[in-house]
Amino acid sequence: MASKASNKDPSKASSTARPSKALIKAIGRADLDRLRTVLHHICQNSEEANESVEEDLLMTDLYVGKSGRMKVKRQFSRYEECLRCRSEFDVTENDDLACTYHYGSLDVWDDFWADHDEDVHGTIDTDKMRENFPDGFVYSCCGESANANGCVYGRHEEEKDVEPRQQKRFKWQ
Numbered sequence: 001m002a003s004k005a006s007n008k009d010p011s012k013a014s015s016t017a018r019p020s021k022a023l024i025k026a027i028g029r030a031d032l033d034r035l036r037t038v039l040h041h042i043c044q045n046s047e048e049a050n051e052s053v054e055e056d057l058l059m060t061d062l063y064v065g066k067s068g069r070m071k072v073k074r075q076f077s078r079y080e081e082c083l084r085c086r087s088e089f090d091v092t093e094n095d096d097l098a099c100t101y102h103y104g105s106l107d108v109w110d111d112f113w114a115d116h117d118e119d120v121h122g123t124i125d126t127d128k129m130r131e132n133f134p135d136g137f138v139y140s141c142c143g144e145s146a147n148a149n150g151c152v153y154g155r156h157e158e159e160k161d162v163e164p165r166q167q168k169r170f171k172w173q
């Protein structure tokens, strides 16, 4: 099984474009959902753009077919979001030291909230509060606050795609 990320041969490019300054600025300002929509649109409308985006975002496992020719076994995303640290990582560069994360749970630190009445001031344990008051929460693994770097090393963990047949079995059990 050979994984490869092929770089496009520049001599094959049939046309090059030079985006205007205004376009570069607009790309910088658009949000992620809008850029995704635009990219989908480009891939649907241009074979060349589709190939180029595949080369940037996909990995391909190849095998030697009966004819002796290389065939595509499967294609998968080159970049994934780690379930542990929530950052994007390159699946070709994932090893035991790639990720730092907390293996414990993030708990409310009562001392910090001594004067906080939830009925008056609102719920303590929400995503927004964790973000705004990191010192009010501690990890059970190391006692560090919510914004502390991970306390152990490991591989980035990616979401596994579930095959349709497996999904069915889960439902029936």
Ligand SMILES: [Zn+2]
Residues within 6 Å of the ligand: 101, 102, 103, 104, 139, 140, 141, 142, 143, 144, 150, 151, 152
């Ligand atoms: Zn920790």
Ligand SMILES: [Zn+2]
Residues within 6 Å of the ligand: 082, 083, 084, 085, 086, 087, 098, 099, 100, 101, 155, 156, 157
């Ligand atoms: Zn990670």
